[in-house]
Amino acid sequence: MPPKIIPVLVSANGEWEAVKAILQPTEIKQSPLGAYFQIEIEGQPCLFFHSGWGKIASAASTQYVIDHYQPELIINIGTCGGFSGPSQVGEILLVNETLIYDIVERMDDPVAALNHYRTKNNTSWITHPLPAGTRRARIASADQDIDFRAYDLLTKTHQTAAADWETGAFAWVAARNHTPWLALRAVSDLVSPQFSETDREVDLWRSRLAQLMAKILSDLPFYFSEFKRNIFS
Numbered sequence: 001m002p003p004k005i006i007p008v009l010v011s012a013n014g015e016w017e018a019v020k021a022i023l024q025p026t027e028i029k030q031s032p033l034g035a036y037f038q039i040e041i042e043g044q045p046c047l048f049f050h051s052g053w054g055k056i057a058s059a060a061s062t063q064y065v066i067d068h069y070q071p072e073l074i075i076n077i078g079t080c081g082g083f084s085g086p087s088q089v090g091e092i093l094l095v096n097e098t099l100i101y102d103i104v105e106r107m108d109d110p111v112a113a114l115n116h117y118r119t120k121n122n123t124s125w126i127t128h129p130l131p132a133g134t135r136r137a138r139i140a141s142a143d144q145d146i147d148f149r150a151y152d153l154l155t156k157t158h159q160t161a162a163a164d165w166e167t168g169a170f171a172w173v174a175a176r177n178h179t180p181w182l183a184l185r186a187v188s189d190l191v192s193p194q195f196s197e198t199d200r201e202v203d204l205w206r207s208r209l210a211q212l213m214a215k216i217l218s219d220l221p222f223y224f225s226e227f228k229r230n231i232f233s
Contacts, residue, residue, distance in 0.1 A: 003043070009058070011165065031064065033049075034057075041220055051166070058167075058170050062174055079209070079212055092185070095139050097138040098183075099119075138158075148192060
């Protein structure tokens with residue numbers, strides 16, 4: 001039986017452009033939720049899908065792809081802002097838990113509201129050492145770039161290594177559908193308690209995309225192999 005296609009969702013426009021430049025697909029199609037193309041990576045059929053930025057687009061695209069392809073595994077790749085100290089630019093975070101931190105509950109229990117969208121991921125099927133420069137980590141998501149004034153909240157209260165816009169929504173929808181998921185986020189920039197290096201500096205983020213996305217793409221065959229070996233063996 002030929003291997004089933006694995007969807008790989010890509011969020012931000014810059015990340016999508018970097019992926020297209022690296023993989024150079026021969027045909028790009030359009031869906032109601034985003035552009036997509038199919039390509040094989042070391043014999044594994046992949047559907048690369050531009051899921052869009054932010055929680056709304058990410059949640060909708062994740063559900064759309066699951067409904068249309070019923071995948072055995074769904075993947076999200078992209079970048080994130082890391083926290084100076086816990087993270088380093090260029091490292092890849094294999095997400096083992098997500099939380100959404102821009103939920104503000106004032107009428108009832110705020111902790112319960114945050115926990116409702118907290119999603120853990122069992123990555124025990126990855127038994128070999130992770131690719132170089134990769135580690136497991138908890139990521140926070142919100143519809144905003146990281147405010148350096150939230151450094152203590154995100155690093156001490158929520159104990160996260162990084163934050164982005166989409167992974168929390170992607171993970172929650174995948175888990176609700178009982179679809180195994182994998183999220184790989186490259187740390188593109190750092191936030192300290194005093195400042196964020198990419199505030200008003202989007203070109204700095206863009207200048208790092210090609211290398212970061214190339215690293216994630218080069219690591220995908222490792223995860224394909226681990227999934228097949230330990231889930232279907």
